[in-house]
Amino acid sequence: MRITHEIEITPTAVILDGQTLTQTETGEKMLIELYRQYANDYPKFFKLDTLSRLGFIAAELLLKAEGATRFVPTEDRAVILANRSASIKNDTDYLETISEGNYYPSPALFVYTLPNIVTGEIAIRNKYLAETAFYVLDKPEQLTPIIETTLNAEHSELNSAIVGWCECNNANSFYAKLQIIWKN
Amino acid sequence: MEELIEQLKQQIIEALNFEDMTPADIDANAPLFGEGLGLDSIDALELIMLLDREYGIKLADPKSGKEVFRSVRSMAEYIQKNRTK
Numbered sequence: 001m002r003i004t005h006e007i008e009i010t011p012t013a014v015i016l017d018g019q020t021l022t023q024t025e026t027g028e029k030m031l032i033e034l035y036r037q038y039a040n041d042y043p044k045f046f047k048l049d050t051l052s053r054l055g056f057i058a059a060e061l062l063l064k065a066e067g068a069t070r071f072v073p074t075e076d077r078a079v080i081l082a083n084r085s086a087s088i089k090n091d092t093d094y095l096e097t098i099s100e101g102n103y104y105p106s107p108a109l110f111v112y113t114l115p116n117i118v119t120g121e122i123a124i125r126n127k128y129l130a131e132t133a134f135y136v137l138d139k140p141e142q143l144t145p146i147i148e149t150t151l152n153a154e155h156s157e158l159n160s161a162i163v164g165w166c167e168c169n170n171a172n173s174f175y176a177k178l179q180i181i182w183k184n
Numbered sequence: 185m186e187e188l189i190e191q192l193k194q195q196i197i198e199a200l201n202f203e204d205m206t207p208a209d210i211d212a213n214a215p216l217f218g219e220g221l222g223l224d225s226i227d228a229l230e231l232i233m234l235l236d237r238e239y240g241i242k243l244a245d246p247k248s249g250k251e252v253f254r255s256v257r258s259m260a261e262y263i264q265k266n267r268t269k
Contacts, residue, residue, distance in 0.1 A: 032203070046201045047226075104237040107229035108200070 001148065002182045005065045007058050009176040016061050028171040031057050038064060042125060049090040049112035051168040052121050055081060058178040059122045059162055066180055071127055078131035078150055078161035079119045081178070082143045086115045086136050089168045118166060130158055140165040140177070151183045159183055189260045196256070199234050200227050212256040220255075228253065235259075240268030 007016045011030065014021040025033040031053045035045050039060045048056060059079075063070060094109040096102075111117070116134035123132045131150055137143060147163050150156070164178035193207035200223070214220035217228070231253055235241040241263065243249055252262045 046203045104233050106233065107226050111226055 001151065002184065003179045004182060005062045005180045007061050007065075007176070007178050009054060009058055009174070011172050011174060014061070017065055021061075026172070028053070034061070044121075047108065048121065049087065049093075049109070049117070049168075050171055050174065051083075051087055051089060051115060051166065052112060052118040054168055054174050054176050055118035055166045055178070056121055056125070058164070058166065058176045059126075062162065062178055062180050063126065071125075073127040073129055075129045075157050076159040077126075077128050078133075078158050078163075079122050079128060080131065080133050080135075080143070080147055080150060080161050080163045081115075081119050081166045082135040082137045082140070082146075083115065083165060083167040084136065084138060085167060085169060087113055087117075089170050092170075122162060131161075147181065151181075185260060185264065188264060189256055192256055192260050192263070195234055195238060196231070199230050210256060212260075214255060216253050216255060216259075231259070235263065238269075239263050239266075241266050 005017055007014070011027045014023060014030075014034065023030050023033055028050055031050070034057045035042075035053070039045065039057070042056075045053060045056060090109060090112040094106060094113055097104055097106040097109060115136065116132070119132040119134045122128070133146075133150070135143060135146060143163065143165070147161060151158050151161060160180060160182045162178060163181050164176065166176045166178065168174040189212050190207055193210045193212070196202070196210070197205050197207065210221065216231075217223050223231075228249070232243055232249070235243060243252065252259060
């Protein structure tokens with residue numbers, strides 16, 4: 001397998017293919033700043049939970065670095081992400097809306113109480129019609145055999161995948177390390 | 185009524201995460217769904233919760249929603265008639 005592009009995002013730093021991108025904001029505000037700088041054409045971004053915003057922005061920057069034609073339906077690229085805490089940040093936010101004495105369940109929060117929303121959002125945005133999967137794992141290295149198996153599955157049409165670790169504990173504690181990886 | 189409309193616009197902006205919008209950007213008479221603000225089904229559920237949370241209104245009849253959520257002005261008119269807080 002061959003890695004062509006890689007990005008790391010923390011609350012205070014963005015490193016794309018080894019180069020640090022300068023940002024003025026930190027934490028979740030930085031994700032909004034990145035969206036406005038590098039995408040700004042997907043209003044639904046503001047409805048996404050923080051985990052989805054993190055994965056969305058990481059994928060956007062990777063795909064801009066790749067520079068290939070985008071938004072054309074394709075069946076040869078997968079999206080395979082993982083983390084340890086699933087959608088814990090959003091789960092906690094939702095829990096607050098159903099607490100005793102303040103029971104006003106938020107439908108907009110409820111729809112993000114699953115971590116695989118982020119992989120679906122990346123696929124929808126980019127018209128990827130192949131595999132999308134989000135795994136809840138102990139360690140990032142556990143994802144490697146899953147990626148290999150997915151890309152090399154018999155009869156698979158996959159040539160590449162957006163893969164990586166996408167973790168969000170709260171608005172100021174998150175980490176993403178995503179790559180574009182090719183089968184050959 | 186105009187004061188209620190302005191308050192409602194602000195509450196809608198906050199409830200639906202319209203981060204780039206101000207109350208002045210929302211036409212009180214424009215459709216909320218389809219054209220106009222272009223809200224979706226999840227937004228509709230958020231608006232139902234907003235009526236309950238902020239004004240003590242529980243929409244019992246789903247059919248009434250179509251008329252209530254026609255525009256910000258129609259929402260405000262409904263709130264004025266039915267609010268319990």
